[in-house]
Amino acid sequence: MPNQNLEITTICPDLENSQFTIQSAEPTTAMTVAVDLAENSTVTSCNLPRIKILGTGGTIASKGVNASATAGYHVDLTIQDMLDSIPDISQICEIEYEQLCNVDSKNIDEPLLYKIYQGISQSLQSFDGIVITHGTDTLSETAFFIESTIDTGDVPIVFVGSMRPSTSVSADGPMNLYQAICIASNRESRGRSVLVSLNDQISAGYYITKTNANSLDSFNVRQGYLGNFVNNEIHYYYPPVKPQGCHKFKLNWKPDLATGGHEFGLPKVCILYGHQSITPEILTLIEGSCAGIVIATMGAGSLPDDMCQRALQSPVPIVFSKRSMDGMIPIANLPIDSSTRTRGSVIASGYLNPEKSRLLLQLCLSGGYSTEEIRHVFKGVYGG
């Protein structure tokens, strides 16, 4: 049911790029409750925090064929539909929202990534927190990209999705969205950079990974959850902290005056999946068509000897990542050229999984970094 005590103003009526503001119709009540909630640090003064919601789609914005269907659904809800399904937040924050796109996250490509980047960058100055609704399949990639390209200052950037469509019994979207808005509004969230709020857990977008394709407890982070959300209380386990050694890149994507769009261009990086009997020919096949390669190696950098020797000689940088969900690639496990005693084109991914390594390598390459500089950036992810 729509919240009756909200005033909704349409700034731009188109669905794509539509923007709305929501304010409490009863400011006096809001102020009173805001003070009551101060114990939980939801607000610090009579001025409610201003939160921007950026909608991109995903299961959280989806409908299935019936209440028992948890697959085969389609993206169909706007942010306004989603806000109608959560408890009244008019006493917690003021909301403005924008529908950037409405797609399954498998379709988030560079132009959409840039749209999300712009949406966040442009909102940083005028909002106290930003919430991004996103499909879970590639949520961690977008969160990693944003952490790597935007200096968020103190403003919490909270990514949220769901595993069940809105139409299913016990849909998790409404509670996840409600919690994300509370987290973005909470003073204790300041200075924590890019967060992911799912299934009552708060984690760092830089490290989190989707580890289960179906269950509600779909995300995992071996570096540890930052906090928990229980019965309207947010419990952070640590003081504000940002990921160690996270390199910030300046995007030099320029407006394309001819098309009115933007000139995108992260260099192409492919991911190879390591397995028994993988042979070096695969490198020859793809080196010509990409600027860098990431390999999900077996274990902590293991590849057949001939593959390692060939990787050392590659004309493009090759990042050794891992198939295993946890752990990292120690430098000592990288191949070494016996004549030059160097690692050639090979770089260790540290703790980053293949898809995050891909983005990091793309950003390095777009900045024109040398192999040594790229090695240095990746080294930051495991502290050297």
Ligand SMILES: NC(=O)C[C@H](N)C(=O)O
């Ligand atoms: N749970 C989800 O959101 C999965 C969906 N396929 C998406 O990533 O958009």
